[in-house]
Amino acid sequence: MGKKSIETFVGIFVLLGMAGVVFLALKAANLGSFSGADTYTLTAYFDNIGALKVRAPVRSAGVTVGRVAAIKLDPKLYQGVVELAIQRDVQFPTDSSLRILTSGLLGDQYVGVEPGASDKMWAAGDSVKQTQSAVVLESLISQFLFSKAADAGGAPAPAPAASGGKK
Amino acid sequence: MTGLIDGLGRRTLELLRILGHHATFFVDLLRACPAALRRPYLVVAQIHAIGNLSLVIIVASGMAVGFVLALQMYYALVTYGASESLGLIVNLSLTRELGPVVTALLFAGRAGTSLTAEIGLMKAGEQLAAMDMMAVDPKSRVLAPRFLAGIVSMPILAVLFSSVGILGAYVVAVLLIGVDAGNFWSIMQSGVDVRRDIGNGIVKSIVFGFICTFVALYQGYEAKATPEGVAHGTTRTVVIASLGVLMMDFVLTALMFSTP
Numbered sequence: 001m002g003k004k005s006i007e008t009f010v011g012i013f014v015l016l017g018m019a020g021v022v023f024l025a026l027k028a029a030n031l032g033s034f035s036g037a038d039t040y041t042l043t044a045y046f047d048n049i050g051a052l053k054v055r056a057p058v059r060s061a062g063v064t065v066g067r068v069a070a071i072k073l074d075p076k077l078y079q080g081v082v083e084l085a086i087q088r089d090v091q092f093p094t095d096s097s098l099r100i101l102t103s104g105l106l107g108d109q110y111v112g113v114e115p116g117a118s119d120k121m122w123a124a125g126d127s128v129k130q131t132q133s134a135v136v137l138e139s140l141i142s143q144f145l146f147s148k149a150a151d152a153g154g155a156p157a158p159a160p161a162a163s164g165g166k167k
Numbered sequence: 168m169t170g171l172i173d174g175l176g177r178r179t180l181e182l183l184r185i186l187g188h189h190a191t192f193f194v195d196l197l198r199a200c201p202a203a204l205r206r207p208y209l210v211v212a213q214i215h216a217i218g219n220l221s222l223v224i225i226v227a228s229g230m231a232v233g234f235v236l237a238l239q240m241y242y243a244l245v246t247y248g249a250s251e252s253l254g255l256i257v258n259l260s261l262t263r264e265l266g267p268v269v270t271a272l273l274f275a276g277r278a279g280t281s282l283t284a285e286i287g288l289m290k291a292g293e294q295l296a297a298m299d300m301m302a303v304d305p306k307s308r309v310l311a312p313r314f315l316a317g318i319v320s321m322p323i324l325a326v327l328f329s330s331v332g333i334l335g336a337y338v339v340a341v342l343l344i345g346v347d348a349g350n351f352w353s354i355m356q357s358g359v360d361v362r363r364d365i366g367n368g369i370v371k372s373i374v375f376g377f378i379c380t381f382v383a384l385y386q387g388y389e390a391k392a393t394p395e396g397v398a399h400g401t402t403r404t405v406v407i408a409s410l411g412v413l414m415m416d417f418v419l420t421a422l423m424f425s426t427p
Contacts, residue, residue, distance in 0.1 A: 006215045017323030020330040029359040
């Protein structure tokens with residue numbers, strides 16, 4: 001085999017490798033789906049962000065319009081500060097509200113946008129206060145138990161005796 | 168009692184001798200690399216011998232691993248109604264672990280053994296000694312191009328293994344079983360990070376390429392100049408390189424993926 005053809009084959013080999021990297025990066029991973037250039041940033045304050053993670057999607061009416069860029073704690077308000085990178089061609093009225101929702105019963109959490117009716121639109125760098133925290137399952141269950149207990153306590157007494165009697 | 172202590176001492180000294188030998192060989196090899204880079208055609212020819220000719224076995228294995236992984240994961244996931252996550256699981260297991268590790272094991276078997284046998288036979292035929300006589304440094308003429316070629320070839324092969332495996336999983340999951348294609352790709356894309364998963368996989372494969380090629384060259388260069396010596400060297404290449412890769416994989420995984 002000549003020198004030239006070996007060089008050609010090695011060139012093809014390296015090109016195949018590059019094609020593999022491009023395939024993995026673009027088709028099999030999330031590079032290029034949202035580049036930083038065409039987004040604007042909003043800052044949202046939540047009482048409790050639940051299990052929200054960086055890079056979680058921001059959805060409006062179920063359509064992904066951005067990503068969570070950063071999460072930190074406000075040391076004065078003790079609120080979770082979530083930075084959202086939203087696609088530049090999507091605008092929301094200033095009286096829209098943000099909620100942290102869960103996709104499916106056990107799925108990942110995401111930020112949902114409920115659009116308002118105002119004529120003014122959010123601009124880059126705005127901070128959003130109309131937010132609703134994530135639903136924490138434990139507090140939901142404990143609320144449920146407390147309300148049950150309150151109902152049982154309110155009813156005239158002999159609950160344990162009655163259940164014992166049925167057996 | 169004294170025999171025991173003697174034995175311990177002898178073994179420790181032997182271990183140190185072997186370690187030192189590896190280290191000096193490694194330093195010599197590194198020092199020979201610039202000279203090899205000045206004649207890039209030598210490296211290119213070795214990439215052809217090590218990389219191009221390993222392509223078929225790597226692609227075939229990647230395809231087979233992708234098929235089987237997709238089938239097994241489908242059987243397990245369908246009980247939980249999560250068969251759409253199949254692409255994500257296949258992708259993560261391939262890019263993080265199976266791609267680099269299986270490629271390295273195949274690479275040690277396919278390319279490592281041929282390197283060891285070639286260099287061992289060169290030594291047995293006194294070609295290396297003849298080069299030395301002609302003031303040609305066999306380390307920079309023979310060893311360094313192979314070393315560089317191994318380090319270049321291995322990540323390319325591992326990336327191809329992962330890509331072909333994912334395509335194989337796509338064929339089984341989407342075309343044969345009927346998992347939704349859009350979900351297959353989009354769940355994969357939302358769960359895989361370029362730097363964390365794919366980048367770390369490539370770093371792993373570079374390290375493994377380094378281990379495999381170094382072990383193969385060392386075993387060939389230090390093989391006894393007899394048929395048995397070359398045979399033992401080839402066997403040791405596969406054993407040492409595979410164990411080294413597996414142990415290093417654990418260390419690298421612990422370092423790279425410790426934070427969720």
